[in-house]
Amino acid sequence: MNPKVRVLIIRFSSIGDIVLTTPVIRCVKQQLNEGNNEVHLITKEQFKPIVKTNPYLDEVIYIEKKVSEVAEKLQNEGYDYIFDLHNNLRSAQVKRLIGTLAFTFKKHNIEKWLYVNFKINLMPKKHIVDRYMDTTKAFGIENDNKGLDYFIPKDEFLDKSSLSEPFSKQYVAIAIGGQHVGKVMPATKIIEICNALPLPVILLGGPEDYETGKLIEQGSDHEVKNTCGELSLNESASLVNQAEVVISHDTGLMHIAAAFKKPVISIWGATVPEFGMYPYMPGKGSKIIEPKDYRDRPYSKLGDRKWYKPPFKGMEKIDVNEVKQAVEEALDLTKTTEPGA
Missing domain, CATH: 3.40.50.2000 (Glycogen Phosphorylase B;)
Structure with a gap:
């Protein structure tokens, strides 16, 4: 040997x-x-x-x-x-x-x-x-094409059954955060998306997203639960793992969702999938959604604001109906691929 x-x-x-x-x-x-x-x-x-x-x-x-x-x-x-x-x-x-x-x-x-x-x-x-x-x-090492890995320690796994109804059953997870402002939809747009979805919504994010999450939770007519800033990363990953569909900006939870083979509806703004960091081998029904008719993309390499450019406004052009349709199609696909379906 x-x-x-x-x-x-x-x-x-x-x-x-x-x-x-x-x-x-x-x-x-x-x-x-x-x-x-x-x-x-x-x-x-x-x-x-x-x-x-x-x-x-x-x-x-x-x-x-x-x-x-x-x-x-x-x-x-x-x-x-x-x-x-x-x-x-x-x-x-x-x-x-x-x-x-x-x-x-x-x-x-x-x-x-x-x-x-x-x-x-x-x-x-x-x-x-x-x-x-x-x-x-x-x-001579070859890609085994098994996708990404994410391992949650057993003692850090948050079971959805511990949540209040209706969130203890089926839900859509929305990762509302992003490292830079150009990657993030405004709260008003996320409220519109929440109101259009067929399932309850759990909002995920860090402490910096708490106030935005609270605004969305209170401003939505839908069943929405704000967990931003209240969970550890692995607890948030647990809820991603148990979601029916995950909606996410270009951020870490998007890749964690892909690791769990979840249907990922990824929302892109100042950055673009062509940089090569789109969801890797996610679940069936995943879709990339980008602003329509917005020329200044990519706006920046990381999604941050550039002093020599006007503020990025592309996230305001995300089509709510396109997001809704993508979620519904992913849910339908999940139903048809369930064992015994």
Whole structure:
């Protein structure tokens, strides 16, 4: 048998990006050196809930802010190879410290800049998961096409049966947050969507989304429950896992929903699916919805406001009827594929 190989995978942030690395983690663990390996990951401490129970990781190294916090450990681990899935100054520091052979993900920042500023699309027609997988090509590792992974610890799983009715039964989950304003629909638009849906709605998001969630809950004529800021990430993931359909902006919960093979109705604004970060192998009935007749897209690389441009208004052009129809079609498809249907 070949001697054991030890590798380090680098991805520091964010929620969605780390979830998108899980096919690489799984395939490396199962295929590299015929499985005779140790796979380590370095990431930020704040993302521990995402990776701490991943069975394909032998060890996770966490940092608060600086690589120097774990420099000695990194130098003493004896890594044979590095897969850099972040490609930034911090990951370059890790590679310099360890000094072993590294395979680095290409970000295509020039192509993104051209697309944002001149609407010239030279982006590879390839999902970012497959671009991550390209770093492993030299080892003959292949994508197993099983999609994304997300593992919720048993003691952190929130069963929907603990919720009050009607939310303890069937519901649509809406992830109302987003890292940047250009990715997020206004509350008035989400209220319209809630009112149009055939099932009760659970709103998901962080503490920063609480007030918006409260506004939506109080402003809707529909059965809506605001959980923003009240749940841990894994509790929110639990409710995503039990939802009939998930509506989400371009954000972390969208990728978690895809990991659970849920029908994902993804709403796009300042960013575009062509950047390669659309839902990866989600459930049947998933659909991408974008603003109609809005020329300035992509508005920015991350969805943030640009001082030299007018504010992004594309989210106001999301068609509520299109969202409603997509949800209804996904629900119908779910019914026809249920066992015994």
